[in-house]
Amino acid sequence: MSPIRPADPAVPVDPSGAHPRAGRTRRSFIRGVAVAGASTAAASALQAAGVADLVGDSAVAAGAPTPFSSFSAIAPSAADRLEVPDGFRADVLISWGDAFENTDGTRLTYGFNNDFLAFLELDGRPDEGLLFVNHEYPAPFFQHGNRDPKTKTPEQIAIEQESVGNSVVHVRRVDGLWQVVSPSPYNRRITGAEPGCEITGPLRGTVQQNADGTPVTVGSVAAGSLANCSGGITPWGTTLSCEENYDGYWGDASAFAYGWKHAPGTDEYDEKAHAHYGWVVEHDPYDASSTPRKHTALGRFRHENTAFRHVAGKPFVLYMGDDKAGEGVYKFVSDRQFLPGRRAHNLRILEEGTLYIAKWSPEGRRRFTSQDEGKAGGALATATSGTGEWVAVQTSELVDCAALLRKRIGTAEYDLHFATNRPEDVEVDEDGTVYVSFTNNTGSGVWDYHGSIRKLQEAGGDPTATTFTWSDYADGGPTGRTTAGEEGFSSCDNLVFDSANNLWVVTDISSSSLNKDSAAHYRYHANNAVFMIPRSGPNAGVAFRFANMPIEAEGTGPYFDADERTLFVNVQHPGEETPSAAGATYGDPSTYSSWWPAGSRSDDYNPSLPRPSTVAITRVAADAPDPGTPVLPPVAPGAGQPAVPSRPAAPAPGATPSGKTTVDVPERLSSATLRRRGVRVGFRVREPARVTITVQVRIPRIGRRSARMLTIGRVARTVPAGSGSVQVRPGAVARAALLAARGRSLSARAVLEVRPTRKGGAPVRRSDAFRVR
Structure with missing residues (x-):
């Protein structure tokens, strides 16, 4: 069977330009953002006063309830388990190191640290599709044991190169459960070394200057892709993968370096001499022989994600964030319009246009007066609304946007008007409102530990406008609510809305701060988690905890399948802090901080190598012959361990392991x-x-x-x-x-x-x- 590429959607496009199923996917048009975090305390007061809908400023109507619209919220957990509410089951679909194949006989291996995820329906069949997945960064300790970048062998570097990049995985739902289709003509890996990725746009084949005046070469082809964090989709059927923390792969001097310079033929990973990484990469997931393309017109910075907007008769617009504390929010305005059905034309949309950075007035960052209240932040010292303008990025600045913009604008001016608190997600509502998820900024003088969501509205609703208004929409932090599962969240990362207009949020508290006495401001939260926030009704604005991640992991890439019967979530970096722990020994799981998914450190069950994995979460039918388990792995609490709060104890070790x-x-x-x-x-x-x-x-x-x-x-x-x-x-x-x-x-x-x-x-x-x- 040869790959079948779907036609460019030739259907009428709504004002937002959404694909027919775009409202059901993570990186298409979300349906608004509900009040979250610390604002849920205000929700109780408003509800008591008879105010049920906290977000009436959006005209987007809620759809019918989905299988995920109702559940019993679960309590925070610090256990080494993935937990979902009773009535749901969680199944590991694929994990790092798992093999799958293409029909041409190519044997593939699922990569490490899976982040962005998109479900792409195949031929209109909701029970079959492709998963496009990013693999962000390697973990030398778990992969080969050598943590010293200066002493790595070429063989160890090759292991790391193979583990990053992207996966395209063909999946099919059989008897209600998803499984990998292998072999399949769609199955593919893009790694840190191959295939060659075409470089497009104004910088292709040029020599530019770094901020310090040294030359940096932009070639026409780059070896593979790396540092892929989040991403997006396009209405013409491609996926966008964002190369984020691209620096440090070649060198060996910093604490975060990988030392790839110690393998032959790796000079192009030197980010100071070659600008081959740090771009938005466009892929055709339906064609395993296609060439990925890196678009220099979109700028080179720590790309987190993309979110598009299209208005008929207007140029195509793409919003992006630079995922670093103190960096900016960007908008790309293409020279071209999106024309449904014109695939060759649309494939050039991201090659030509103008990149802008947002200038916020009176200030871009949310700053607090001190580290009061257990380092939770003192009083808010900055405005919660204002105006802004889009400032064009010069072509010569595209090669290193943040550094070269600071050089032109000046550090003080940049920090005041352009810097923000780590924009990890940018999404676009159906009415054109842009929502930015600022995870946090714990730097001195800022002290924003819990993050916030901000909304931006273009002047006149025109996506190509050069001015905008903005307001802080929600802020994270403890709510003061005592009901299990309603304690609030912190450090919001990715956002996605279901068709019923519920907001789904995953959190990104640093592993080094999770459940640590030194970070008391996060203790209420326990492990990272997935939350659902109803948009309307009596519970509008209340953050309900839906899923808990294992030890030192975060949930990434939440994405609903085509009929919203399944929520796919990536579990990234379980046991991440293991390498820095005293006594950690490669090959000895007893020294690892997490044993997930095959075991549970907190339950003293099955010491195992922790493996990043993609999980499928589904509601269990009342008559299901195999109800699976809401806890992974399905083990009983160990000696001295209490049962999971707000639910019965997990199944005993003898429970049927059929979910996987x-x-x-x-x-x-x-x-x-x-x-x-x-x-x-x-x-x-x-x-x-x-x-x-x-x-x-x-x-x-x-x-x-x-x-x-x-x-x-x-x-x-x-x-x-x-x-x-x-x-x-x-x-x-x-x-x-x-x-x-x-x-x-x-x-x-x-x-x-x-x-x-x-x-x-x-x-x-x-x-x-x-x-x-």
Whole structure:
């Protein structure tokens, strides 16, 4: 099967330019932002006064309830578990190191530290799609054990290069659960070394100057992509990946350096000499042979994400944030309009245009008077609304926007009017209002520990306007509410709205501050989490905790599938602080701070290597034969550990591990291939087990021989937790039967039987069907 690229959407476009399903995706047009964080205390007062809707300033109407519209909020947790409310199940779809394949025989490995995620529906089928995923940065300690960038071997550097970049993963929903389709013509990896990515725009093939006057070369091709944090989608069917913290990969002098200079042929990673990284990269996820393109017209800075806006008759506009405390918010105005159905034209939209940075008056940052109240910040010292203008970035400044703008504008002026408190997410409401998620800025003189959301409205509603008004819309922090799950959130990161206009928020408190006595201002929050904030009704503006992350992890890239029956969430960097802990030893899980997802450090269960993973969360049907578990891993509390607050204790270790057990075969196979080579069967198991894989083909009636189900082969082996594959080959009798039935379309299936090796482990059975022709 060859990849099928969807046509550029030729449907009427609403004023925001949204794709027909854009309202259901993380990086398309959100449906407004509800009041959150510390403002939820005000929600109670307003509700008591009879005010139910806190966000009536938006004209966006709520849709029908979704499967996620109601749940019992869960309490904060510091445990090494991923937790969702009762009535939901969480299943690990794919983890770092898992293998998947393209139909051309290329064997791929899922990368590390998955961040941005987009679900792209295939051919209008809500049960099948592509996941486009960013892999932000490596973790040398967990990957090969060498934390010293000065002594890395080329082989260790190659491991790190392969682990970053992007993944395109074909997924299908079978019996209500998502699983990876492998092999598939869509499956692909972009790594830190390959493929060659085309560089476009005004700086392509030029030599520019750094802020210190030294030369920096911009080539025409860059080796792969790295530091991909968040991203976005476009209405012409491509995805955008944002290269954020691109500095430090080549060098070996800083605490965050990776030392790639110690491998041959890696000079282009030197960010001072070559401007090959730090760009927005455009991908065609539907074509595994396509060339990614890095757009210099969008500027080079610590890109976090993108959010577009299109008004008919106006140039296409893209908003972006520079994810660093004290940096700015940008807008790109293309020289071109988005024209539905004109794919060749639209693919050049991001190559030509003008980049602007926001100038805020009276000031860009939210500053507090002191570190009072347990370092939660003193009184707010700055205005909560004002005006602004868009200042054009010169072409010569595109190569290093922040440094060169500071040089032109002056540091004092830049800090006053252009600097903000770490813009991690920018989203656009359907009415054109821009919302910016400022995570925090804990620097001296600012002391914004919990972050805020700000809204920006272009003059006259024109996306190409050069002036705007702004106001602080919500701020994070403890709410003072005592009901479990309503304590409030801090350091908001990614935002997404469902079709019912509920706001979903993931948090990004630094791992070094989570559950630490030295960071008492975050103690109320415990682990990072996912929150849902209703937009209207009696609970409008109240942040309800929906999911807890494991130890030292954050949830990233929340994205609903096409029919909103599943929320995909990436679990990034579990156990992140392990390398800095005394006694941490590579290869010895007992010294790791997290054992997730195969084990739980807090429950003293199954010491394991922590692995960043993509999780699918679904509501459990009342009559579901397999309800799964709301806790990953599904283990009982360990000795001295209390049960999870506000819910029954997690299932015992003997609980059926079916939530992560899958089997996968190609959709179709030729009879000749099956006779000669057999079929490759992929599988995944949650824990060490004895697996038996049986391949059966239904042979139709031939002559006097009646129809029958024929077992063509069987393979049994003991395997560790994780993914694997086996080649099941037919015996002589099966080959003869297949030869006699050649020319007919046959139904077949692969059956996986799993028997955990631990005492009391419950057996699991899974199957996947395919066609033989």
